[in-house]
Amino acid sequence: MHVLVTGGTGHIGSYVIPELIAAGHEVTGLARSDESAAAVSALGAKVRRGDVSELDGLKAAAAESDGVIHLAHRQDLLLSGGIDAVAAAEVQIMLAYGEALAGTGKPLVAAGSMGSPGWENLGRPATEEDPALPGGDKYKGTLRVRNVVEIAVVGLADRGVRSSIVRIPPIAHSDTDKAGFLPLLIGLAKEKGAIGYPGDGANLWPAVHCRDLASLFRLALEKGPAGKSWHGIEGEGIRFREIAEAIGSRLGLPAVSIPADVLMLPGYFGFLANLVTLDLPASNLITRQTLGWRPAQPSLLTDLHNGHYFPAG
Numbered sequence: 001m002h003v004l005v006t007g008g009t010g011h012i013g014s015y016v017i018p019e020l021i022a023a024g025h026e027v028t029g030l031a032r033s034d035e036s037a038a039a040v041s042a043l044g045a046k047v048r049r050g051d052v053s054e055l056d057g058l059k060a061a062a063a064e065s066d067g068v069i070h071l072a073h074r075q076d077l078l079l080s081g082g083i084d085a086v087a088a089a090e091v092q093i094m095l096a097y098g099e100a101l102a103g104t105g106k107p108l109v110a111a112g113s114m115g116s117p118g119w120e121n122l123g124r125p126a127t128e129e130d131p132a133l134p135g136g137d138k139y140k141g142t143l144r145v146r147n148v149v150e151i152a153v154v155g156l157a158d159r160g161v162r163s164s165i166v167r168i169p170p171i172a173h174s175d176t177d178k179a180g181f182l183p184l185l186i187g188l189a190k191e192k193g194a195i196g197y198p199g200d201g202a203n204l205w206p207a208v209h210c211r212d213l214a215s216l217f218r219l220a221l222e223k224g225p226a227g228k229s230w231h232g233i234e235g236e237g238i239r240f241r242e243i244a245e246a247i248g249s250r251l252g253l254p255a256v257s258i259p260a261d262v263l264m265l266p267g268y269f270g271f272l273a274n275l276v277t278l279d280l281p282a283s284n285l286i287t288r289q290t291l292g293w294r295p296a297q298p299s300l301l302t303d304l305h306n307g308h309y310f311p312a313g
């Protein structure tokens with residue numbers, strides 16, 4: 001299959017492109033700069049110059065492909081227009097793909113996020129069939145954007161696109177993770193001399209290794225039915241306290257509980273306070289059963305113990 005990949009130079013995309021090529025696909029990576037073009041090329045893909053904000057070019061690139069994996073994200077709009085501007089731009093991108101691919105049955109697989117308003121009250125792990133909801137103003141920003149985009153992507157199934165979403169957990173780990181949530185937590189722990197966790201730290205965070213995530217994007221592209229959401233998670237979730245303790249033990253720092261009433265005050269977690277309290281128990285059963293996906297890479301705690309997140313010096 002000739003696959004168009006956007007965001008191929010990013011943390012996750014740099015695993016997706018080699019995964020596709022190893023499976024025999026021909027990959028074209030969208031690149032908006034010379035630097036990105038060189039990175040896409042170094043991964044073994046053909047380069048198509050363009051920016052996801054240029055919708056005509058994006059439509060042409062999608063129409064010339066046999067399928068699309070969308071990992072780019074209009075984060076650049078965050079400062080100027082806030083999260084709603086990001087959401088609006090991302091939905092326009094999905095609708096552009098829809099125009100290019102309508103009636104073809106070609107696959108479009110886009111990045112989504114684990115978590116939706118209401119999931120916290122389910123009383124059971126969230127499944128792939130639990131819908132993404134747009135969420136109100138109170139809901140945590142990034143997830144709100146993702147849910148709006150997810151609804152747009154899944155809706156393209158009604159227009160003859162084999163569209164699906166891979167819901168990605170807050171932690172996508174790998175030995176090339178430089179800007180994800182783990183490096184942020186590790187940096188914060190070093191700065192504060194301790195690693196905090198909220199309350200009793202029993203809240204569950206799902207995670208996944210980027211190589212496993214890459215194989216899930218490939219499987220969804222190759223054989224995923226239309227209009228579905230997949231859970232790219234290695235298990236039902238890891239207690240936040242265990243993550244904090246694993247980081248603390250590598251750094252030789254204590255893991256400490258931050259009481260709920262202190263958590264939201266300016267202090268330890270800062271802008272991360274909303275995120276660290278997330279409790280997202282979730283299941284990947286439907287994903288494994290339908291696509292035959294088998295996470296095979298080191299788990300989050302194993303990856304932390306492997307040490308590459310803690311280079312000497």
Ligand SMILES: NC(=O)c1ccc[n+]([C@@H]2O[C@H](COP(=O)([O-])OP(=O)(O)OC[C@H]3O[C@@H](n4cnc5c(N)ncnc54)[C@H](OP(=O)(O)O)[C@@H]3O)[C@@H](O)[C@H]2O)c1
Binds near residue numbers: 111170
């Ligand atoms: N835990 C997680 O990491 C997580 C969780 C949920 C969802 N996601 C989503 O999964 C996707 C991939 O995540 P990631 O961590 O791999 O992202 P990343 O490392 O930040 O990479 C972002 C990619 O998007 C490209 N990009 C950004 N703006 C673009 C534009 N205007 N035109 C063309 N390309 C553009 C960047 O290209 P350049 O090389 O040109 O900068 C880069 O390749 C993102 O949509 C992210 O929001 C991630």
